[in-house]
Amino acid sequence: MEQKEVQExxxxxxxxxxxxxxxxxxxxxxxxxxxxxxxxxxxxxxELVSEDYPDIxxxxxxxxxxxxxxxxxxxxxxxxxxxVRYEIGHxxxxxxxxxxxxxxxxxCNKVIPFGDDLLDDLEHHIEEATGxxxxxxxxxxxxLCRECMKKEK
Amino acid sequence: MEQKEVQExxxxxxxxxxxxxxxxxxxxxxxxxxxxxxxxxxxxxxELVSEDYPDIxxxxxxxxxxxxxxxxxxxxxxxxxxxVRYEIGHxxxxxxxxxxxxxxxxxCNKVIPFGDDLLDDLEHHIEEATGxxxxxxxxxxxxLCRECMKKEK
DNA sequence: CTCCTTGCAAATTGTTTGCATACCT
DNA sequence: AGGTATGCAAACAATTTGCAAGGAG
Numbered sequence: 001m002e003q004k005e006v007q008e009x010x011x012x013x014x015x016x017x018x019x020x021x022x023x024x025x026x027x028x029x030x031x032x033x034x035x036x037x038x039x040x041x042x043x044x045x046x047e048l049v050s051e052d053y054p055d056i057x058x059x060x061x062x063x064x065x066x067x068x069x070x071x072x073x074x075x076x077x078x079x080x081x082x083x084v085r086y087e088i089g090h091x092x093x094x095x096x097x098x099x100x101x102x103x104x105x106x107x108c109n110k111v112i113p114f115g116d117d118l119l120d121d122l123e124h125h126i127e128e129a130t131g132x133x134x135x136x137x138x139x140x141x142x143x144l145c146r147e148c149m150k151k152e153k
Numbered sequence: 154m155e156q157k158e159v160q161e162x163x164x165x166x167x168x169x170x171x172x173x174x175x176x177x178x179x180x181x182x183x184x185x186x187x188x189x190x191x192x193x194x195x196x197x198x199x200e201l202v203s204e205d206y207p208d209i210x211x212x213x214x215x216x217x218x219x220x221x222x223x224x225x226x227x228x229x230x231x232x233x234x235x236x237v238r239y240e241i242g243h244x245x246x247x248x249x250x251x252x253x254x255x256x257x258x259x260x261c262n263k264v265i266p267f268g269d270d271l272l273d274d275l276e277h278h279i280e281e282a283t284g285x286x287x288x289x290x291x292x293x294x295x296x297l298c299r300e301c302m303k304k305e306k
Numbered sequence: 307c308t309c310c311t312t313g314c315a316a317a318t319t320g321t322t323t324g325c326a327t328a329c330c331t
Numbered sequence: 332a333g334g335t336a337t338g339c340a341a342a343c344a345a346t347t348t349g350c351a352a353g354g355a356g
Contacts, residue, residue, distance in 0.1 A: 018310085059348085136295045
């Protein structure tokens with residue numbers, strides 16, 4: 001049910017813009033849907049799509065991701081480790097809400113997801129104060145995880 | 154006065170670790186200090202340092218930035234435009250406090266700084282709940298700026 | 307039938323690394 | 332002197348682009 005909706009939305013938006021509905025584009029989106037908990041690199045996605053469609057090229061995956069991102073169907077996030085990661089747009093997740101909060105350890109680079117949502121008020125405040133229309137946010141905390149804190153001393 | 158402090162701190166930390174105090178390292182830090190409002194790429198920094206020290210190599214700038222970051226003297230931030238940006242550590246800025254809040258327009262990629270600090274409570278909460286020691290945070294809002302909102306329709 | 311899209315390979319871009327030389331301490 | 336740093340060039344890795352061939356509308 002969720003499954004259908006994003007796919008249909010993609011088809012509609014493609015048609016609107018005179019672009020084509022291709023198997024590659026649908027597959028990239030569906031891999032992201034099926035892995036809605038993960039932060040996937042283009043390479044990760046490429047490998048998974050390849051299982052269904054071995055002939056796909058990596059460049060096509062990049063192009064599809066760019067397109068899906070422009071259409072606001074997928075989110076991007078970067079942990080500054082040299083590659084951008086993608087996930088299904090938070091609006092389409094089954095889960096409660098967006099969960100773009102991460103604790104990133106500066107010693108071991110571990111990423112700990114942290115679910116909490118205290119920013120809705122702030123978003124409204126921003127819209128009123130600046131006229132900027134907020135679609136999504138991303139919050140990262142940098143520091144030292146419990147384990148690295150121990151080793152520290 | 155501010156000027157002196159970070160530089161001295163760098164010297165101390167280098168000596169502590171048996172590393173050398175070099176003109177290149179000091180210059181990279183001082184360029185970041187002098188441009189404390191900007192988000193600078195390694196290339197930006199390289200060009201500015203080159204004015205004082207034309208023989209410096211880009212690789213040295215990268216190595217110095219890595220080192221300064223490890224020592225928590227500079228902050229890193231990425232706007233997902235393919236290059237990491239640096240600025241003087243928030244602890245050493247003259248300004249009120251950290252200001253790592255940005256509104257990023259998904260159409261025109263404009264970055265609007267947004268100063269506000271509502272996250273201190275949340276940081277304490279995290280430390281208690283998870284044992285993760287927070288050093289810094291970074292908050293980005295993605296959306297559409299006022300101008301792009303107008304063009305939208 | 308007409309563009310849009312794809313796969314491939316080559317090109318780019320940001321960043322890192324190897325190595326001989328130069329420099330701190 | 333002895334190890335650390337540097338500059339340069341080559342190496343890398345993620346992403347983008349050009350182009351001829353294939354596919355959707």
